[in-house]
Amino acid sequence: MELHNVWFALIAVLWVGYFFLEGFDFGVGVLTKLLARDRAERRVLINTIGPVWDGNEVWLLTAGGATFAAFPDWYATLFSGFYLPLLLILVCLIVRGVAFEYRHKREEERWQANWEQAIFWTSLLPAFLWGVAFANIVRGVAIDADKEYVGGLLDLLNPYALLGGLVTLTLFTFHGAVFAALKTVGEIRVRARTLSLRLGAVAGVPAVAFLLWTQALRGDGASLVALAVAGTALLAAIAAIRAGREGWSFALSGVTIAAAVAMLFLALFPRVMPSTLDDAWSLTVTNASSSPYTLTIMTWLAVIATPVVLLYQGWTYWVFRKRIGTQHLADTH
Structure with a gap:
């Protein structure tokens, strides 16, 4: 296999990892309004992702860096054409990180409420905008012979x-609800299970419609297999959470996201x-890639660095694997 094909596959894996991991913490951020009933429960939800949210964003940085190095023309056209939505995502991620760190710095109720509002909106908006961006990448955009995007912002807001x-x-919200059920105890865990069932049913309808539309638009046999895996995994995740098997449900909801992105x-x-x-005039793995020498150096660096990153992140999840509830919160904030 040629190196530009290898790096296309590796970038796909990086985005799968990002959406699998960042997907549930975006979902938990949204659930701070949908699931939590008071400030204590919001603290519990935020604490479930507190040790891992920043590590999850490493996948985004790596995917962006890999795209820049392996496919510079793709990176240039993507970030110039999608400048405003990607800038909005970046601003949301910055504000979201600040909100996690500053929310507990002062005890005033208004201070904490404002940062909690920020966590909700900066989780909801990127979760929506990433889908808009990737759908436009697959559908296609107005690119001229010079590999430049010549459309406008409204062109990106199409029905697909x-x-x-x-x-x-x-x-992502369904994925986050399952994660919340997996990581909490007590009443909030019970409500997270119930909400997961509803969110799974709600997510299934647009997901099936979108993936079928994608299959009709650009699909082949391999993408049809991925579509079948995504649909089956979603149904199995809903069945697992109904049976109280939160671990299996979380793994299967992750498989749903991974298969959908792979498709x-x-x-x-x-x-x-x-x-x-x-x-x-389309950009391809051939006409948008870097030189074979660059791709070779990148491959060796990836072989050395990737296992270290995976081991460290896996260790982090292992250390913070226990469930938490309101009874585990400190008396003072």
Whole structure:
């Protein structure tokens, strides 16, 4: 296999990892309004992701860096054409990180409430906008012969892309609810289970519609298999949470997200960014990639660094594996 194909696959794996991990902590952020009934329960939900949210974002940084190095033309066209939505995502991620760190710095109720509002909105907006962005990448955008995006912002707000945003928002929220059930004890755990069942049913309808639309738009046999895996895993995740098997449900909801993202990349290949103006102007793994020498150096660096990162992040999840509840909160904030 040629190195540019290898790096397309590796970038797909990085995005799968990012959406699997960041998906549930976006979902937990949204649930601070949907599930928590008071400040103590919001603290519990935030504490479930407190030790891991920043590590989850490493996957995004790595995916962006890998795209810049392996496919510079893809990176340039993507970040210039999608400048405003990606900038909004970046601002949300910055504010979200500040909110996690500053929420507990002062005891005033208004101070904490404002930061909790920030956590909710900066979790909801990126969860929606990532779906919009990836749906547009798969659908194709107006790229001219110079590999430049010549469309406008409103071109990105098409029905297919908006449906993609709804899918990521609902799937991430379902994923987060299952994670909350897995990581909490007491009444909040029971309510998280109940809410997971409802969210799973809500997420299933737009997810199936979007993936079928994607299959009709650009799909092949491999993407059809990924679609079947995503649908089956979602049904199994709902069945598992109904049976009280939160660990299995979390793994299966993660498989749903992973298979859905894999389907998008399978439908996209060998393109990395299709052109709606002329298919000959589409960016592909061949015409958008770096030199073989660059890709070779990147491959050796990835072989050395990736196991270290995976071991460290796995160790972090192991250390903070226990469930928590309101009874574990300190008396003072």
